[in-house]
Amino acid sequence: MTSATRPVPRNSVEEPVFRDMCRRFAAAEAEPRWEQADRERAFPRDFFRACSAAGLIGISAPEAIGGTDLGCVEEAVCMEEVARVNPNLAVSILVQNVANALLYFHGSDVHREIAQRNITGECLLAIAVTEPEAGNDVQNVRVSARRDPGGDWIIDGIKAFITLGGEADVLVLLAQTDRSQGRRGMQFFAVDRASPGLQAVPIDTYVNRPAPTYRIMLDQVRVPEERRLAAGFSEIMAGFNRERIMVAARWLGHMRHAQEWALSYARERHQFGRPIGANQSIAFMLAQNQVDIEAAHHLTYHTAQRWDSGAPIRDIIMDVSTAKLFATQAVLRVTQNALHAGGGWGLTSELPVMRMAMDALVAPVTVGSYEIQLRAIARQLGLPCD
Missing domain, CATH: 1.20.140.10 (Butyryl-CoA Dehydrogenase, subunit A, domain 3)
Known part of the structure; x- marks a missing residue:
């Protein structure tokens, strides 16, 4: 999402009207769920579907795939109003919209189909960037992706503190494809959580309980070339x-x-x-x-x-x-x-x-x-x- 390619909103709404809608949504859909979700340390999947039905997933995505083509201001309003009820359910919306934008604006038709299923509430996403030794230091990502003779990518390593990593259907995962290129040798992959060799291990935290956090263990996880994004x-x-x-x-x-x-x-x-x-x-x-x-x-x-x-x-x-x-x-x-x-x-x-x-x-x-x-x-x- 460079300066040249990042989305500029095509639609707009009156902020007070949109804020009121988000506030009513939060009262109806977030408030009744968060106490149980916090107590059980489990993400309420029906909350994700409710967000989808309300048009809060894929806010910056174009209307052609079901998005609303709105801007950063509207997304901030949504985030503020849901967080006013519970910041940990709000973060699940944040994760969806960041991952969705990566898939749509830097992906192929395959990735855009995933983004569309995310918008319709069928496909929950997670972003897998952080690692045990590479939190703020993103350019030192150690998870590696190597090309095998058949053209697939084989991914190995560990991600950490991945919000919704155990609930997501697809992880938008950053891996090192060419260590000699440093930061230029990194690319994203859309990885199915059910892939053989991928294990999501919960991390016990005092916070973010309604949106649980995971280690993602990757042991020779095979990902087709078509799942590689043109993003790094x-x-x-x-x-x-x-x-x-x-x-x-x-x-x-x-x-x-x-x-x-x-x-x-x-x-x-x-x-x-x-x-x-x-x-x-x-x-x-x-x-x-x-x-x-x-x-x-x-x-x-x-x-x-x-x-x-x-x-x-x-x-x-x-x-x-x-x-x-x-x-x-x-x-x-x-x-x-x-x-x-x-x-x-x-x-x-x-x-x-x-x-x-x-x-x-x-x-x-x-x-x-x-x-x-x-x-x-x-x-x-x-x-x-x-």
Whole structure:
């Protein structure tokens, strides 16, 4: 998804109307499912089908294959509103849309057929890039793909922290095809999860439970040449930049959720004969939360609008990294302040705020750590810090 080929939206909707639709969807489809999904540590497949029916899968894909041909702004609105109910169900939508864009915009007819089945709710996708020793360091991917005499590709290695890796029907997987070429020797493959030699092993995490995380073990997994995409390192980095905008929107929604809860609790909880929100210490803390939320909102949507304008990615990296960095820092402050407002009861399962604070802990390390964003910002300032 280079600057020249990344999708520029052809359709648009009135944001308030689209936001209201997404909010009603989240209330009807995400809210009733997430507690059970969190408790069982299982992804509700019917939620994916509901997202498909609502037109939230393949937001940037063309109408010709069932997409909506909308932009980054609309996708951010969707992400924010679903994350306002639960950020871990929201991330499943993010994964689908990033993987779908890779398949459609950098694939063949074979890949576009998979993208179309994803949009219709028939084919759940996962993105397999991260590895045990190559998280932020994508160019040091070790999973290898070698061509056998018959023309198929044989893939070996281990991926780690793959969201929905055990539930997905197809994994969009990055592998090293020619180590001598460095980052240019990487390509994506659309790999069936049911392929012989592929094993998905769950990773027990404290967060993202409704969207489980897996190790993907690949032992001589055979993939036909037609499943290889014309996409590699530059496309995944471009995709990461769009994904970072969605990450900012995800945590913006979670901030709003935590703040709404904290404000309600501060008005209802009484101590010393008055609501705790009447105490300056609590009131100022929640006022600071609102500053973080407003700042995150403006940074996120300014960046989404710039993306939709078609500006070269190199010209908006500063915006992307700033929005992602700020939102993932702010969500920790906002949820910790909400937890503090809950007092001792906030540490119990009788209130939801501890779950909110725990969910936010993943924010600093998703799709590029704090340090990666600071490095990108520093380089945009003319400060080489390699």
